[in-house]
Amino acid sequence: MNYKIKAAILIGSQVASVVGLQKKIKQAREDNDRLALADSIISGLGVITGLALAFRTLRRKEEL
Numbered sequence: 001m002n003y004k005i006k007a008a009i010l011i012g013s014q015v016a017s018v019v020g021l022q023k024k025i026k027q028a029r030e031d032n033d034r035l036a037l038a039d040s041i042i043s044g045l046g047v048i049t050g051l052a053l054a055f056r057t058l059r060r061k062e063e064l
Helices: 003-029 034-060
Strands: none
Touching: 003 034
16 A cells, blocks of 8 residues: 555544544533543653654655
8 A cells, every 4th residue: 555545544543533532522621530531641652752743654655
């Protein structure tokens, strides 16, 4: 499979994760649940890392 297609799929899945995280963070704030909020923030860092890897792959034109 082409590296561009793989990177696009990875970016799409990470963007979808962001939508879910936004809802989770909003709910955690409403419930004043610090543990759920911390979990969401840590998950968000994973999403950021995944996006960075996907963009690096596009920039370097390498296989995932």
